[in-house]
Amino acid sequence: GENVEQHPSTLSVQEGDSAVIKCTYSDSASNYFPWYKQELGKRPQLIIDIRSNVGEKKDQRIAVTLNKTAKHFSLHITETQPEDSAVYFCAASDPTGGFKTIFGAGTRLFVKA
Amino acid sequence: DVKVTQSSRYLVKRTGEKVFLECVQDMDHENMFWYRQDPGLGLRLIYFSYDVKMKEKGDIPEGYSVSREKKERFSLILESASTNQTSMYLCASSNDRTNEKLFFGSGTQLSVL
Numbered sequence: 611g612e613n614v615e616q617h618p619s620t621l622s623v624q625e626g627d628s629a630v631i632k633c634t635y636s637d638s639a640s641n642y643f644p645w646y647k648q649e650l651g652k653r654p655q656l657i658i659d660i661r662s663n664v665g666e667k668k669d670q671r672i673a674v675t676l677n678k679t680a681k682h683f684s685l686h687i688t689e690t691q692p693e694d695s696a697v698y699f700c701a702a703s704d705p706t707g708g709f710k711t712i713f714g715a716g717t718r719l720f721v722k723a
Numbered sequence: 724d725v726k727v728t729q730s731s732r733y734l735v736k737r738t739g740e741k742v743f744l745e746c747v748q749d750m751d752h753e754n755m756f757w758y759r760q761d762p763g764l765g766l767r768l769i770y771f772s773y774d775v776k777m778k779e780k781g782d783i784p785e786g787y788s789v790s791r792e793k794k795e796r797f798s799l800i801l802e803s804a805s806t807n808q809t810s811m812y813l814c815a816s817s818n819d820r821t822n823e824k825l826f827f828g829s830g831t832q833l834s835v836l
Binding site for chain 1: 756758763764765766767768771779781782813823824825827828829830
């Protein structure tokens with residue numbers, strides 16, 4: 611089955627700097643790669659996603675890139691703000707393995723003011 | 724907006740008890756999921772269902788079962804709770820066959836003593 615690895619587990623940046631979180635996946639059949647943000651005490655919420663037929667997608671200060679050959683994808687947050695502090699999860703959806711989404715272990719991002 | 728409701732926010736049970744965690748969604752979603760969230764391990768899939776009375780094992784089904792008698796309701800059952808099942812349990816739903824965006828409930832923090 612699918613396995614998703616995520617790095618780093620913790621990331622601390624100064625306000626205004628950029629943050630990058632990287633993930634790798636194992637199953638080449640996976641074709642949908644969402645990113646979820648979980649603020650302290652709250653439920654995970656989708657912030658951006660990318661499909662395997664696209665190499666990059668951007669939404670204001672966040673962007674995601676996908677390298678299908680290398681089976682890795684990354685989340686980029688520019689001009690970080692204190693409200694970006696949260697746990698971020700990458701995930702991969704494997705349609706051949708049923709209707710399931712497999713998550714990485716998460717990255718705790720701290721943005722210092 | 725989609726609402727996924729989990730019946731309890733906090734639950735304390737004793738070892739050996741039978742535990743029911745309930746989840747209801749109000750958007751007629753076909754797919755429903757149970758994950759457990761543990762620090763450093765991310766979200767791990769326990770069971771999922773893509774139709775009434777249908778269920779599929781996720782990555783960590785041991786010690787759990789599920790029930791989906793109605794489309795809007797997906798129950799997670801711990802037949803005989805053990806201390807290693809102390810965790811945050813998150814229910815999620817999604818609305819199409821490609822299993823894309825997940826909508827999460829607020830979670831149930833279960834403590835087994």
